[in-house]
Amino acid sequence: MRSLSASDAALSAALSEAIKRYASLASDPYGDEALAGLAVTTTEACTVATALLRSQSLTPFEFAVWFASSGR
Numbered sequence: 235m236r237s238l239s240a241s242d243a244a245l246s247a248a249l250s251e252a253i254k255r256y257a258s259l260a261s262d263p264y265g266d267e268a269l270a271g272l273a274v275t276t277t278e279a280c281t282v283a284t285a286l287l288r289s290q291s292l293t294p295f296e297f298a299v300w301f302a303s304s305g306r
Contacts, residue, residue, distance in 0.1 A: 249282075264304040 238246065260268040272279075287297055 253286075 256268070257263055262268070287294070
């Protein structure tokens, strides 16, 4: 495994903290109410979602199964 640059490590830590805060504080983490004021583009959201899936060794199919089972 390659080592992260200082800026990549800082970005990874910040994103990890934001994800953990969202998961622990959102009243409905599968709903969109908590993110209604999110100011990102669709491209930015998909870029991060793709990076998160890859970081966890998940395929789009596995994510689709998870998404479908969330009851939405």
